[in-house]
Amino acid sequence: MDLVTAVSEVLTPTILMFMVMGVAIGILAGSLPGITDPMVLGLAIPFTFGMQPLPALLLLLGIHFGALYGGAITAILVNTPGTPASAATALDGYPLTRAGQPRKALQMSVLASFTGAIVSCIALITLTPLLATVALRFSPAEYFALGVFGLSVVAGVAGSSLSRGFFVATLGVFLSMIGTDPMSGTERFTFGIPQLIDGVNLIAALIGLFAISEVLNQFLHVGHSRQSLDKLNSGSPLNLREIRTSGWTMIKSGAIGSFIGSLPGTGAVISSFLCYNEAMRKSKTPERFGKGSLDGVAAASAGAKGTESAALIPLLTFGIPGDVGSAILLGAMILHGVRVGPELFMKSGTLVASLFFGIAILALVVLVLGWYGSRLFANVVKIPPSRLFPVILVLIGTGTYTLSNDMFNVWVAAGFGVLGFLMQKTGFPIPPLLLGLILGPIIEKNFLLAMAATGGDLPAVISRPLTLLILVFSGISLWFSVGIQKKIQNKKS
Amino acid sequence: MLVLSVVLMLLIPFQVERTEAALTEPVIGSRVYPLLIVSVMLGLSLFRLWKVFRNPKPMESGTDTLSNPRWLVGALVLILYVCLMPWLGFTLASFLTMLAAMRILGERIRLMGVTYCAVAVGVVWFVFGKFLEIPLPAGVF
Numbered sequence: 001m002d003l004v005t006a007v008s009e010v011l012t013p014t015i016l017m018f019m020v021m022g023v024a025i026g027i028l029a030g031s032l033p034g035i036t037d038p039m040v041l042g043l044a045i046p047f048t049f050g051m052q053p054l055p056a057l058l059l060l061l062g063i064h065f066g067a068l069y070g071g072a073i074t075a076i077l078v079n080t081p082g083t084p085a086s087a088a089t090a091l092d093g094y095p096l097t098r099a100g101q102p103r104k105a106l107q108m109s110v111l112a113s114f115t116g117a118i119v120s121c122i123a124l125i126t127l128t129p130l131l132a133t134v135a136l137r138f139s140p141a142e143y144f145a146l147g148v149f150g151l152s153v154v155a156g157v158a159g160s161s162l163s164r165g166f167f168v169a170t171l172g173v174f175l176s177m178i179g180t181d182p183m184s185g186t187e188r189f190t191f192g193i194p195q196l197i198d199g200v201n202l203i204a205a206l207i208g209l210f211a212i213s214e215v216l217n218q219f220l221h222v223g224h225s226r227q228s229l230d231k232l233n234s235g236s237p238l239n240l241r242e243i244r245t246s247g248w249t250m251i252k253s254g255a256i257g258s259f260i261g262s263l264p265g266t267g268a269v270i271s272s273f274l275c276y277n278e279a280m281r282k283s284k285t286p287e288r289f290g291k292g293s294l295d296g297v298a299a300a301s302a303g304a305k306g307t308e309s310a311a312l313i314p315l316l317t318f319g320i321p322g323d324v325g326s327a328i329l330l331g332a333m334i335l336h337g338v339r340v341g342p343e344l345f346m347k348s349g350t351l352v353a354s355l356f357f358g359i360a361i362l363a364l365v366v367l368v369l370g371w372y373g374s375r376l377f378a379n380v381v382k383i384p385p386s387r388l389f390p391v392i393l394v395l396i397g398t399g400t401y402t403l404s405n406d407m408f409n410v411w412v413a414a415g416f417g418v419l420g421f422l423m424q425k426t427g428f429p430i431p432p433l434l435l436g437l438i439l440g441p442i443i444e445k446n447f448l449l450a451m452a453a454t455g456g457d458l459p460a461v462i463s464r465p466l467t468l469l470i471l472v473f474s475g476i477s478l479w480f481s482v483g484i485q486k487k488i489q490n491k492k493s
Numbered sequence: 494m495l496v497l498s499v500v501l502m503l504l505i506p507f508q509v510e511r512t513e514a515a516l517t518e519p520v521i522g523s524r525v526y527p528l529l530i531v532s533v534m535l536g537l538s539l540f541r542l543w544k545v546f547r548n549p550k551p552m553e554s555g556t557d558t559l560s561n562p563r564w565l566v567g568a569l570v571l572i573l574y575v576c577l578m579p580w581l582g583f584t585l586a587s588f589l590t591m592l593a594a595m596r597i598l599g600e601r602i603r604l605m606g607v608t609y610c611a612v613a614v615g616v617v618w619f620v621f622g623k624f625l626e627i628p629l630p631a632g633v634f
Contacts, residue, residue: 163544164541166537167494167534167538167541170537174501174527183521188523188527189527216568216571218567219598220563220564385598386595386600387595389598390591390592390594390598390613391591391617393591393594394590394591394617397574398629401583402625405628407575410575414575421564422559448521448526
């Protein structure tokens with residue numbers, strides 16, 4: 001591959017313009033609740049029909065990368081994650097906003113996103129063959145274990161009561177069962193409602209749990225919000241000491257995200273929560289997590305962004321998409337005549353090199369737009385809640401309606417919203433429910449496939465070396481997390 | 494927690510058809526996994542109950558706010574919005590909901606507020622309905 005040609009192909013005004021445009025559209029889309037990354041990617045593909053493969057793919061990658069960061073903006077400012085992956089960012093980002101530091105939280109998020117993206121890009125370029133080989137060796141048993149590993153993160157986001165956290169996570173797994181059995185095809189808990197055959201829409205549930213519950217919360221705080229808004233205006237920028245303190249967390253989370261991202265079927269949500277949990281476990285001040293820790297924002301953001309380029313590893317090398325975003329990108333590549341797999345590296349080396357270089361440039365574009373645009377985005381919280389939340393209510397209604405162009409998902413979001421609000425007020429944490437909803441199908445499908453492959457021999461499923469290793473890591477992670485919770489409780493008392 | 498777990502357990506025979514999946518036969522039927530999950534929920538509920546009996550703690554402070562009827566008003570606005578949207582159409586239902594929500598949240602509705610609602614609904618309608626070409630509810634009138 002000709003590196004000079006690859007670099008010169010990317011550094012043309014037209015391609016740079018498409019990249020900036022893609023990132024800007026992505027940030028805007030990601031920050032709007034209800035507008036999802038896959039939705040915008042899908043809508044953008046027809047616009048690229050007349051383009052050459054490189055600008056088309058970089059435009060789509062720009063939207064994809066921008067949306068992942070954009071989701072963090074509303075997560076931090078109004079506790080409404082624009083994407084499921086930014087739910088972990090809201091855990092500390094929103095408390096920072098409420099404490100009058102939205103600017104700091106946004107800058108930390110974009111800086112961590114950049115670090116995660118660069119680490120991920122390095123992984124994509126250098127570790128492609130190694131990580132893809134490991135990922136390919138994974139069978140359903142390993143994916144089942146990985147899902148269980150993801151659930152062990154619940155301990156880190158359960159709040160004051162671990163048993164409540166696990167109960168809520170199990171409830172999430174239960175809710176993820178609604179719909180069609182992946183093995184037998186029988187209907188479960190659909191109550192004869194045809195819209196439930198495909199299961200509970202994750203985005204509708206996410207919008208309900210995080211956005212509607214917050215809107216309902218606002219109705220309780222009439223007259224109190226103006227005071228907190230005054231504080232928001234005095235937010236200071238991120239300083240060098242804070243960047244240095246969270247530096248290692250960003251790099252480590254980026255590396256974890258890269259590993260998770262390279263495993264098909266996992267993605268940014270698991271990674272962001274895992275990295276958040278890991279940062280809390282290693283923190284000298286774990287009690288600050290969930291109350292406005294910059295380290296928490298850094299870990300969640302870098303963990304989420306760390307997955308994005310790494311998800312392209314199995315896609316480019318073996319044609320296996322790592323997540324929904326890469327699956328849509330695969331469709332775009334096929335449309336543009338780009339054949340993924342080992343052949344791509346042999347026949348289109350320059351295109352691959354241009355893509356790799358373009359991905360690094362995209363990380364820089366997200367950093368520049370996010371960093372300098374963060375004050376502009378922060379203006380959203382200057383709008384009084386009495387004006388902001390009615391608009392969010394309308395966006396929720398519109399966004400959930402457009403998921404399937406019927407009212408059913410709006411009702412689902414409303415139901416989850418009331419559930420989330422009641423859970424908040426009765427001391428049940430919301431994030432474990434989301435984790436259960438996301439991980440439930442992964443755990444179930446792979447557990448059943450692994451059991452079928454071994455003729456129902458559970459010991460044979462869990463005694464596979466890699467499976468056992470992941471399960472042991474889950475146990476260790478859980479043990480550490482429980483230790484942290486006890487430490488926090490002791491400090492409180 | 495316990496009541497919910499028991500209710501879900503009782504629902505399984507009615508909501509999950511008993512079959513032996515082709516791939517898993519005769520090892521795992523369609524009710525095994527739901528039963529497993531609900532059993533975990535039941536176990537966690539019993540554990541929680543045992544913990545509460547062993548070490549009773551005062552109720553969480555957040556529950557006090559549930560007695561504040563304002564959140565019910567908010568929930569009612571939300572439900573009315575969802576109910577009205579198919580009848581009045583997206584624009585009118587959203588406009589009325591915004592006005593109601595703004596008023597409840599303490600905003601005085603004057604010309605500025607009405608204009609703000611109209612502009613906000615117009616922007617959302619343009620982005621979704623025109624720019625993204627997603628059909629929004631038109632209403633029955």
